[in-house]
Amino acid sequence: MAKIVCVLYDDPVTGYPKTYARDDLPVLERYPDGQTLPTPHGIDFRPGTLLGSVSGELGLRKYLESNGHELVVTSSKDGTGSVLDRELEDAEIVISQPFWPAYMTAERIRRAKKLKMIVTAGIGSDHTDLQAAMDHGVTVAEVTYCNSNSVAEHVAMMTLSLVRNYLPSHQWVLKGGWNIADCVARSYDLEGMHVGTVAAGRIGLRVLRLLNPFDVKLHYLDRYRLPETVERELNLTHHTSLDSLTRVCDVVTLNCPLHPETEHMINAKSLANFKRGAYLINTARGKLCDRDAVAAALESGQLAGYAGDVWFPQPTPADHPWRHMPHHGMTPHISGTSLSAQARYAAGTREILECYFEGRPIREEYLIVQGGRLAGVGAHSYSAGNATSGSEEAARFKG
Numbered sequence: 001m002a003k004i005v006c007v008l009y010d011d012p013v014t015g016y017p018k019t020y021a022r023d024d025l026p027v028l029e030r031y032p033d034g035q036t037l038p039t040p041h042g043i044d045f046r047p048g049t050l051l052g053s054v055s056g057e058l059g060l061r062k063y064l065e066s067n068g069h070e071l072v073v074t075s076s077k078d079g080t081g082s083v084l085d086r087e088l089e090d091a092e093i094v095i096s097q098p099f100w101p102a103y104m105t106a107e108r109i110r111r112a113k114k115l116k117m118i119v120t121a122g123i124g125s126d127h128t129d130l131q132a133a134m135d136h137g138v139t140v141a142e143v144t145y146c147n148s149n150s151v152a153e154h155v156a157m158m159t160l161s162l163v164r165n166y167l168p169s170h171q172w173v174l175k176g177g178w179n180i181a182d183c184v185a186r187s188y189d190l191e192g193m194h195v196g197t198v199a200a201g202r203i204g205l206r207v208l209r210l211l212n213p214f215d216v217k218l219h220y221l222d223r224y225r226l227p228e229t230v231e232r233e234l235n236l237t238h239h240t241s242l243d244s245l246t247r248v249c250d251v252v253t254l255n256c257p258l259h260p261e262t263e264h265m266i267n268a269k270s271l272a273n274f275k276r277g278a279y280l281i282n283t284a285r286g287k288l289c290d291r292d293a294v295a296a297a298l299e300s301g302q303l304a305g306y307a308g309d310v311w312f313p314q315p316t317p318a319d320h321p322w323r324h325m326p327h328h329g330m331t332p333h334i335s336g337t338s339l340s341a342q343a344r345y346a347a348g349t350r351e352i353l354e355c356y357f358e359g360r361p362i363r364e365e366y367l368i369v370q371g372g373r374l375a376g377v378g379a380h381s382y383s384a385g386n387a388t389s390g391s392e393e394a395a396r397f398k399g
């Protein structure tokens with residue numbers, strides 16, 4: 001029987017919820033490209049409840065224990081003496097979410113002698129050293145598409161929020177003011193602006209579709225060209241380099257995975273090629289950006305605003321410059337863990353576990369690494385290597 005270690009974020013400071021704001025979730029059957037939602041044999045949770053925190057247990061305990069497996073759930077994941085480190089020795093499967101990632105470094109993978117699979121309950125498996133997983137024959141799987149649309153909604157919200165100067169204006173209300181000039185001195189319309197996405201995969205394409213009705217001019221950069229019909233439908237301009245896209249865009253949004261090719265793609269040199277006063281929205285991964293270069297670009301006015309929910313490492317120590325830089329609209333990493341998204345990725349994680357234990361193939365679209373190489377979405381969207389270096393800094397976070 002297997003031991004499964006599941007690393008989840010802490011419960012709310014007010015305790016695990018007893019009631020919720022809404023009674024149900026809309027029922028979705030397919031994602032926009034026709035892919036079906038997760039199809040486990042069953043679920044042991046109520047969709048719309050908090051599943052991603054420690055007490056929610058991704059709704060997995062009943063299923064795993066009734067099949068004779070051991071489930072350890074913890075939020076303790078960083079620094080010496082963490083529960084994750086203690087339990088790793090004989091773990092067969094490690095599950096975590098990108099919001100509160102279990103950094104599965106080469107050193108941890110080496111120590112976990114029985115480890116067979118690492119599951120990302122969500123999308124984005126850069127918190128695992130994919131090279132080390134390949135070298136040790138460990139499978140890496142994630143729940144592709146489970147929260148892509150959730151993130152795209154967040155990108156649309158943050159784009160409007162920055163361009164229209166929403167957050168500082170809201171602050172004037174809380175302060176009891178009526179400071180219209182202070183609010184609007186940095187407020188613009190999105191209409192007519194050039195908006196570009198770095199990557200037009202599931203999230204990037206959805207962002208283009210959500211923003212199209214604002215009568216903006218749309219641009220994209222991706223390793224792969226979108227179908228001509230889509231380019232025509234959205235009147236897209238395709239770019240083959242980051243500089244070519246950033247030179248013309250008023251809003252740039254990052255929607256590619258973090259891997260050795262994309263790490264720190266936004267740095268002092270690439271920021272110098274942005275239009276002065278551009279807005280940068282990054283809900284993909286913090287490490288796509290050089291954090292000091294972003295803060296400096298906001299200070300100098302090269303960027304007019306920066307918003308996103310992803311940082312490096314996570315959780316992020318109190319002295320991280322993005323907590324304090326001007327004109328930012330950062331949140332903790334939340335865009336892909338709405339209650340709606342949690343129901344999908346909890347079911348998807350259950351589906352992956354059922355396949356694993358029943359000896360059935362895991363869906364190709366859920367695979368990142370298998371059989372010692374990049375597979376499935378991993379082969380399509382990642383490049384081989386490791387992007388976890390520096391993750392030990394997460395131990396400096398004091399909750």
Ligand code: NAD
Pocket residue numbers: 122123124125145147148151198199200201202203204221222223224255256257258261262283284285309310333334335336337377380381382
């Ligand atoms: P996807 O696999 O559908 O799309 C990724 C796209 O990135 C692909 O089209 C790929 O060709 C492109 N790409 C890869 N490397 C590139 C490069 N060097 N230059 C240009 N394009 C490149 O994945 P998705 O569902 O759209 O998710 C994308 C990423 O968003 C995830 O890997 C993850 O890091 C992040 N994400 C964040 C959250 C969140 O909660 N903030 C949730 C889900 C995903």
